[in-house]
Amino acid sequence: MPVSLILTEKTEEDLDDAYHWYEKQETGLGKEVILSIDAKIANINHHPLHHPAVQNENVRRALVSRFPFSIYFVIEE
Numbered sequence: 001m002p003v004s005l006i007l008t009e010k011t012e013e014d015l016d017d018a019y020h021w022y023e024k025q026e027t028g029l030g031k032e033v034i035l036s037i038d039a040k041i042a043n044i045n046h047h048p049l050h051h052p053a054v055q056n057e058n059v060r061r062a063l064v065s066r067f068p069f070s071i072y073f074v075i076e077e
Contacts, residue, residue: 005045005073018069033067040064040071048075 007015015037023030044051044062051062054072062071 005041018067022067033069036064036066037069037071044071044073048073 015034018033018037019030021030022033040062048060051060051073053059054061058074058076060073060075062073063069064071
């Protein structure tokens with residue numbers, strides 16, 4: 001069952017920073033990093049329990065493919 005993901009303001013700032021940093025490295029790479037993160041967020045939405053718990057049963061971590069990013073998220077009732 002899909003869940004709702006809420007991105008914090010800090011997360012949105014980090015995504016913007018990542019986009020601009022990668023785009024400076026190579027044109028088009030910023031878009032690729034955002035697409036990779038979006039794909040992982042879609043995966044989290046559909047399969048939140050497939051990602052390992054890291055601090056307690058509610059905090060989980062999903063690794064982004066190809067880029068060195070982790071998405072930490074909390075499952076709330």
